[in-house]
Amino acid sequence: MSRVRQVDVLIVGAGPAGLAAAARLAAARVPRVEVLDREQQAGGVPRHCAHGGFGTWPHLLTGPAHARLLVTAAESAGAVVRPGVTALDWAGPLSLHTVGPRGPETVEARAVVLATGARERPRSARLVPGTRPAGVLTTGELQQAVHLYGQCIGERAVVVGAEDVSYAAAATVRAAGAEVVAMLTDLPRARTRPARAADARLRQGIPLLTGTTVAELLGHGRLSGVRVRHGDGRDAVLSCDTVVFTGDFVPDHELARRGGLTLDTGTRGPAVDGSLHTSRPGVFAAGGVLHPGESAATAVREGAHVAGAVLEALAGAAASDGVPLSVTPPLRWIVPNRVTPADHGLPYLLRTTAHLTRPLLQVTQDGRTLHRRRLARAVPYRTLGLTARWTRLVDPGGGPVRVTLGDR
Structure with missing residues (x-):
């Protein structure tokens, strides 16, 4: 039988949104603010984004430095950050079943904030045909392998996608000592800034194939290539030992769905009002779970904003429909x-x-x-x-x- 504990605010997700919310709530002297995260280390996606651009101008940081800053701010304010703890399901309107190093627990709260973030759809969810060789990654898997664990990813990589996260993946491939054979997108142009696309194409020599899709993965044991299909119907084979599927973010909305929260048909995340209340009284949401693929800065801003709404709710303010x-x-x-x-x-x-x-x-x-x-x-x-x-x-x-x- 699981142990039952009480907190004032339970935050699920120790990424930028959850940590920013925890820091503001604890600084406002909410006694028991607790942040759970299923990863073994708090900080969210920025932990394995080694490139710069995080934080605020002119004090821009790398992703890992930004993550450490957010964790330190939350803990220094008095919040309890508990990595390695997974929220399994709802035990009541404002309580969750969890499991972690202490074993199974039920955590009851006066308010719950869902800051569960988003994830990239893997190859299986994109319905890409072919064999199942090693060497097929998402951006997150690539960045963790290279920046967290120092693993070798191969020698020649194809990056699927041409948005900001795709160019970050290409930079990670190059940082690992591998060649980017090509980037490809089914759209007629890249989804990033023209200057960034031109730099990758002209200075780094990375070809961009527009109007192109992955038709098949080739190889047994290890990826040997990808068959691509151009917009005019022509097929070609790109020789590579790694393919990175980037972008195509979806919200990590499993808890919201299991709790019966109303989901927005556009984002597929929880529907919220301007105070980030969900359809369940006392439950709020912020960050990537609301809008997959947005920046860490947006998540931090929403985390601080949702903390203000939580403070009002704890003081007795009623939410409007x-x-x-x-x-x-x-x-x-x-x-x-x-x-x-x-x-x-x-x-x-x-x-x-x-x-x-x-x-x-x-x-x-x-x-x-x-x-x-x-x-x-x-x-x-x-x-x-x-x-x-x-x-x-x-x-x-x-x-x-x-x-x-x-x-x-």
Whole structure:
């Protein structure tokens, strides 16, 4: 029989969002703030991202240094960080069954924050045919092998994807002493900054194959190559001993799903309002589980924001149901995805599927325009920001609020 313990706030996930929330809550003198993480070391994805760019300008850090800073801040404020502990399932509305070095436990809380992050879909989930050789990795597996364990990954690698995380994977391959044979994407262009794509192609000599997909993995025992298919139907074989599948992030929403929390159809993470309340009273969510693939800086900002909402809940503030917030194509999703007139702090994040020049971003409810702004451009898979100042105009008893992006 598992032991039962009580805490004030239980945070699931010791990545940037969870640690930032824990630091603020503990600094606000919440007595018992506890952070669980199934990994053996706290810090989340930045732990194995050796490149720089983390933190804030001008004090940018490498990923591991940023992770250590977040862990130190949470523990110094008084939070308890417990790596190596897995939250298995819900034991009640605000309690979870866990297992870790102490054995099985049930942890009861006054508030729960889900900061479980996101993961890249592996080869199996992408339905790539072929054999099952060694040498098939995701970015996370690659970075852990190289930066955490110093393992050899092979000599010639193909990187599948052409977004920011793909270029980080290519840099890791090169840091391990291997050659990047090619990067490939099914899109007509890279999803990163033009300067970064040009640097990889021209200075580092990495070919970018656009409109190209992986048709088959080849080899027995160890990968020997990948068969790729170009947009015009032509096939070719790239000789390599490693392939890295990058991007295509999905939220780690298993706990949210098992708890019956409402999931947003766009992000597939928990639906939340501007205070990051989920559909279950006392349960909040922040970070990558809400919007897979966003930066650590965004996760830290949301962690600090959700801590403020938790403090209000612990003081007795009641959460509003809010009004549904939806997007229309070419927008893919928006976070938060419910809105109340009190949601005036956290900016909304959006993603689009189309390249648009000078598009008009509009927010409407029941035919009323709540906000409109002309953007310089919109780029697929790059985040757009939307101020929350218009939320005070929302009619709580009205229909859904809709966000559109178009020429007019």
